[in-house]
């Protein structure tokens with residue numbers, strides 16, 4: 001039996017290289033057996049062609065069934081246009097799943113933008129059909145739903161955009177997320193306060209922001225100090 005001189009894994013008698021790390025097998029006492037069959041296939045099977053558009057189409061076909069059921073029931077039973085809500089929700093679900101599948105390559109910023117837009121369109125529909133009237137619906141949409149979706153999108157988009165430009169380690173990613181989330185919470189309180197019509201004053205979110213920023217700063221300092229990281233590792237026994 002031979003073992004890899006680099007990583008120590010057990011090697012198959014027919015292996016010329018370590019299957020794990022690629023190091024050439026070196027065992028003068030046991031030459032490589034090139035007569036016995038290898039434990040894996042030697043020919044490479046081509047991967048099936050990109051069928052992501054097909055999957056998106058298949059999901060659309062499957063989702064069209066509940067859409068048809070809702071629409072038919074609404075038309076037969078009558079009443080107000082309640083089917084708009086479930087149908088809108090199903091279309092939204094399809095957009096969330098299908099957009100990443102239909103993009104020619106991974107484009108997270110485009111996918112997140114499309115998702116946010118689809119959510120805003122669906123919420124607009126709900127607001128426009130509000131039972132308290134169009135004006136009340138628009139008040140809710142423009143002063144609460146729209147800003148909240150924009151704040152949530154920014155909280156997701158900013159870290160994704162930064163990580164696409166710069167490679168950060170785990171500590172710096174956590175620091176970035178902590179900062180963005182802190183400001184996101186301030187955005188939520190600001191929005192709710194404007195919607196309530198109360199004079200703008202931060203009452204609780206600044207506490208969250210301050211603690212998130214303190215955590216972000218601590219993580220950033222630790223990420224720049226290998227000595228601190230070593231010390232924490234020793235203390236936590238990791």
Ligand SMILES: [Zn+2]
Pocket residue numbers: 004005006007008009018019020021022023
């Ligand atoms: Zn190896």
